Amino acid sequence: MKSGSYPDRHRTLGALLRAPWRVLEGRVYGAMAERGFPEVRPAHGVVFRHIEADGSRVSDLADRAGMAKQSMAYLVSHLEEHGYLRVGPDPLDGRAKRVILTERGEAVLKAAHDLSRSIEAEWALAIGAGPMETLKRDLGRLWDYLEAEDHQS
Amino acid sequence: MKSGSYPDRHRTLGALLRAPWRVLEGRVYGAMAERGFPEVRPAHGVVFRHIEADGSRVSDLADRAGMAKQSMAYLVSHLEEHGYLRVGPDPLDGRAKRVILTERGEAVLKAAHDLSRSIEAEWALAIGAGPMETLKRDLGRLWDYLEAEDHQS
DNA sequence: TTCAGTTAGACAGATAAACTGTCTTAAATA
DNA sequence: TATTTAAGACAGTTTATCTGTCTAACTGAA
Known part of the structure; x- marks a missing residue:
């Protein structure tokens, strides 16, 4: 069944990166509901990934996520409504708001x-601990290379 | 700037997979417009990835992409309108339609x-040809493992 | 061999996640 | 101080998914 449903010629680098990422994302966000965070959807990941421990402004989050302020505001307002974020004024800038994780958000x-x-550990058992380490190391180097010339997410 | 904007603790396996994939997807679909295919968007990738050389049915495409028939039909109709696909009746099943790539689609x-x-080649220069080979081999093994227990797209 | 159940796709409508454009207000700058 | 820039709000749009319902066609079992 392996190369029947998805021929090897389609196993491009993109596909090789995308496939496990999709599975991982699906499992992580699928488990969120079970853990008591049903309102957290994959799109909200950018907020959690980019928010700073002492809070961030919406514009900064948007910049770092590489998306429009409006789009970030939409995600932030959803998370605020459901108690994952607290939004207050920015003491340094009267126009801005400061967004910070609540305990629930943490x-x-x-x-x-x-x-x-834990998924990484499971996969390390499947392909071997050594290969998993190598995989992460090389992906890390790729990341450094890509970061050295713009790029966010 | 490296670990300033995106701290290392966020370099989870998911992030390590997602970051290069996003860059790759952006570059591939960004270049589509320049190459004369401006109507092809990232979401249409599932069609091109799963369609068979002698054509496929919408339901089969949907199954293999792991999405609803309606969603696949929406993508297919867009690609048909712009000349990337030809849609005809299925000779074996009067209910079904057969979708096949046009020359433009090919x-x-x-x-x-x-x-x-070409992006892979560029990245291989950045991290080394050997590491790139190892990376693909190990991602391929991970793919096999994931495929052995359900999973599509 | 017909008839019940299933499947393919169409149509309608909903929602999520992004976008652009415009507006107000505050800050920064010249 | 006057002008420009920046932060976020509000309104509306597009894209990409989903459910639900419907008809036509296929399939299998009595």
């Missing part, structure tokens, strides 16, 4: 990291 | 593969 971040680590 | 597939290969 718990989401922790859950996501835990889940990610 | 050209998209080729362009996507060419672009992917």
Whole structure:
């Protein structure tokens, strides 16, 4: 069945990166509901990934996520409504608002990291601990290369 | 700037897979417009990836992409309108339609593969040809493992 | 061999996640 | 101080998914 449903010629680098990422994302966000965070959807990941420990402004989050302020505001307002974020005025800039994770939001971040680590461990058993280490190291080098010339997410 | 804007603790396996994939997808689909295929968007990738050389049915495409028939029909109709696909009756099943790539559609597939290969070559220069080979081999093993227990797209 | 159940796709409508454009207000600058 | 820039709000649009319902066609079992 392996190369029947998805021929090897389609196993491009993009496909090789996308396939496991989709599975991982699906498992992480699927498990969120079970862990008591049903309102957290994949799109909200950018907020959790880019928010700083002492809070961030919506514009900064948008910049770092590489998306429009309006789009970020939409995600932030959803998370605020459901208690994952607290939004207050920015003391340094009267126009801006400061967004910070609540305890519930911190718990989401922790859950996501835990889940990610346990899936990684499972996959390390499948392909070998050595290869998994090598994989991460080389992906890290690729990341450094890509970061050295613009690029966010 | 490297770990300033995106701290290392966020370099989870998911992030390591997602970051290069996003860049690759952006470059491939960005180049599509320049190559004369402006109507092809990232979401249409599932069609090109899963369609068979002698044509496929919408339901089969949907199944293999792991999405609803309606969603696939929406993507297919867009590509048909712009001349990337031809849709005809299925000779074996009066209910079904057969979807097949036109020459223009084949050209998209080729362009996507060419672009992917050239980006891969660029990245191989950045991280080394050996590591790139190892990376692909290990991602391939991960793919096999994931495929052995359900999973599509 | 007909008839019940299933499947393919169409149509309608909903939602999520992004976008652009415009507006107000505040900040920064010249 | 006057002008420009920046932050976020509000309105509307597009894209990409989903469910639900419907008809036509196929399939298998009595």
